[in-house]
Amino acid sequence: MxxxxxxxxxxxxxxxxxxKEGVEQYxxxxxxxxKDRFAPPVLHEYxxxxxxxxxxxxxxxxxxxGAQHEQALIQHTLPTSEIQFSDLEGLNLNITKPATEDDNLPVFLFIHGGGFMVGSATFPQYDMARFVALSVNKGLPTIAVTLNYRLGPPGLLTSQEMREAGYLPNNAIRDQRTAIQWVRKYISGFxxxxxxxxxAGESAGGVSCTYHxxxxxxxxKRVMPMSGTSLLFPPLPIDLAEANYQTAVKALGLDSLSPKERIKALVSMDAAGLMGKLMTVPKLPVMESDLPLISQSFADFSESKVPMCGADWxxxxxxxxCQIDGSIQSLRxxxxKSGIGRAFCDDMQKAFSTVEYADKLLHGYGISPDLEDDTAFGKVLEVLNDIGFYAPTLAFAEGSTGGGVKTFMYRFNEPNPWDGPWKGRANHILDIAFLFQNYNDYLSDEQRKTAEGFAESVFQFVHGQDPxxxxxxxxxxxxxxxPHGRAELVEDVPEKVGRSIVLLDLAKVVPGGMDYLNEVLNGFLRGPPAS
Structure with missing residues (x-):
C-alpha cells in the first residue's frame, strides 16, 4: 500500500x-x-x-x-511498541485526516491528560485513525490533531531566578498555545x-482547555473539556510556586550552588533523574498576566463574575x-487507605465550623469511622469526585451560558466492562477509550453503540451543529x-443523570458554599505526605 x-x-x-482505508496520517x-529543556517554545519554521x-x-x-500504565487505569491493554524520549525534539504533533483532497475540513485538536506529569499523544489509545474513519463514515469528515507538550519539571518548574535568566513559567501551557498557533498557520496545507x-482535552487536557x-x-471556535476544568487544578500563586522550587532545589542537592550554577545543573542533569527526584514536589501551572492565567472560584462562575475572555470569541x-471520575484520586x-474512614471523619469534624455540616456530609455519603477500608475508600472517592469533577461541570456551564456561549452537557455512564477495581462503573478516562474507537474490538454491541454514538455527537459539534x-x-x-448503549437527553439533575445531590445541597447552607467545600475536601486530599 x-x-x-x-x-x-x-x-x-x-x-x-x-x-487504514480512507485515512492518512502525518x-x-x-x-x-x-534551545534547552526549560526554554520558551518557538514556533517551528520550515x-x-x-x-x-x-x-x-x-x-x-x-x-x-507510560502507555501501559495509563491503559491499566482503563483496565484493558492495547498493542504497544516502545516510544522514544527526547528533551529537545518532543514538541511534535500528529495529523490524521480523511484521504481526500477536500479543503476546509473542521479540525479536532486534542490535548492528552496525565496530571501535567505523565502522558503522550503517541500512546495507542490516542491513535485517531478509527475516529477519523468513523467521521467519514458518518458523513462528517474531520481532521484530528494530537500534540505532545512538556510535563513535570520542564513543563512547570519556575522561580524568580529562572525567570530572571529568561525562563518563562508555564511551559506546558505555552507549548500547547504554540501548537494551536501551528495548526492555525499550517493546517490548511493538510x-x-x-x-x-x-x-478538546481530557483530565489535565480538559483543565488546559479551560485555561486557554x-x-x-x-x-x-469551539472547546470540549472532558473530566477536567480549572476548578480541578487552579494555577498556583507565584509565591507558592517559589516555595515548591526551593523544595525541588533541596531535593536535587542544588541548594548550596549559586543561581547561575543551579540553573546550569537543572538544564544539564539527567532527565529521568530530574523527574524521579521531583515526583512528589507539586508541579502545577502558576498565575501570570502574560498568557494570561488566573485562578477562578466557584463563586466567580455562579455570580457571572468569571473573567473568561473566551466568551468573546x-x-x-x-x-x-464520567460517573466516577474520582477514581483517579485513588492514585493519590x-x-x-488503611483507616481512611476514621481519618476522613476526624478531618471533616475538625474542618467544619459546626458538627451539623460535617454530619450532613458524612451521613449523606454513608461514611463512618468503623467502615471497612475498601468501602470507606470508595465512598471518599465519591465525595472527591463530586467536588473535583461533577460540581465544576455545573459551574462552567452556568458561567459559559452567562457569557453567551452555547453550552452542551454530557454525562458518561457506560460501565467499565473489564476486570479491575472499576468494573461496572464509568471511571476516569473511560470516555476516551470509547470516543476514539480504539477499544471497539473488545466491546459488546451495546457498548460499541455508545462509543459510536458519542463520537457522532462530537463530529456534529465539531461541524458546528447542535449535537x-x-x-x-x-x-x-x-x-x-x-448504560447498555442507551443515550437519553434528560433534565440535568442528580437523580436523573446518576449523580449525588449531597454536595450540591450542602453548598447551599455552608458559609462559603462550594468554594469552602472545595477548600476542605482538597485539604484532605493533599493530606499528610506518604511515610
Missing part, C-alpha cells in the same frame, strides 16, 4: 502513511523548537525542503511503560480550516464527566451516555 505524499505550500513535500511533525512524517515522534517525559478548530479560554486572542462548549490516596439541546440556566439538559 503506497504511502501518501502531501505537497504543502510552506513545508514542502510531506510523506505520510496510510493508516506523524511526529515538530511544531516548536527549544525551509520548504519537506519532511518524513511516517513515524511517531518522541515523547517529552522519560517514563518507560486540508483543514484554521478558522474552524475545536480544542482565558486568552484575550481568539484561538479556536469561543462559539460553543461541550463539557461533561492509596497509601492512606443535542443546549444546557441553559432555565432549562438544564444533558445527554446521558449509557
Amino acid at each position: 503506497a504511502n501518501p505524499v502531501m505537497n504543502h505550500a510552506h513545508i514542502g513535500q510531506v510523506k505520510g502513511r496510510k493508516a 506523524l511526529g511533525i515538530r511544531y516548536a523548537t527549544i 525551509d520548504g525542503s519537506g519532511l518524513d512524517a511516517t513515524k511517531i515522534g518522541p515523547q517529552t517525559a522519560p517514563i518507560p511503560q 486540508g483543514g480550516d484554521p478558522e474552524n478548530i475545536t480544542l 479560554l482565558q486568552s484575550t486572542q481568539p484561538l479556536f 469561543c462559539e460553543s462548549i461541550l463539557i461533561g464527566d 490516596l492509596q497509601h492512606r 443535542w439541546r443546549e444546557w441553559k440556566s432555565e432549562e438544564r439538559v444533558a445527554k446521558v451516555l449509557g
